[in-house]
Amino acid sequence: MILLIQRVLEANVRVGSDVVGEIGPGLLAFVAVEPGDDDATARRLVDRAVGYRVFGDDAGRMNLSLADTGGGLLLVSQFTLAADTRKGLRPSFTAAAPPELGRQLFERVVEYARDALPGRVATGRFGADMKVSLVNDGPVTFWLRFSAGAANESR
Secondary structure (H helix, E strand, O other), rough: EEEEEEEEEEEEEEOOEEEEEOOHHHHHEEEEOOOOOOHHHHHHHHHHHHHHHOEEOOOEEEEEOOOOOOOOOOEOOHHHHOEEOOOOOOOOOOOOOOOHHHHHHHHHHHHHHHHOOOOOOEEEEOOOOOOEEEEEEEEEEEEEEEOOOOOOOOO
């Protein structure tokens, strides 16, 4: 799984004219599922997102996590993070999980996140044409990758 997190002052997702998810200060997290990902990968991704220390402490150092700050988490499925862009001018999406596996594991991520952060998790709509708005704080953006059965491969 791939996780792209952005520290935000606020963020929302629209489908058509409807706001389907929104948060105030917290993390906007784009999630891509890859073949071979499983429940354990989903849980590891959520643990990392909830515990990743990207918020400033009293000294201004990134020492606090969502668990510490009480911030919100907006989860948005985004298979394009798994694109292979090494050749040509058109991305290949063969590295993304098939839609049904993607939906199943994204829903597990949402479930685990809601267990970890009750009342603080919002989502986009899987497979929909979404419009995402955000105010990036910093800007602070991190790309993390988790492989099934392997140690974290964050970059």
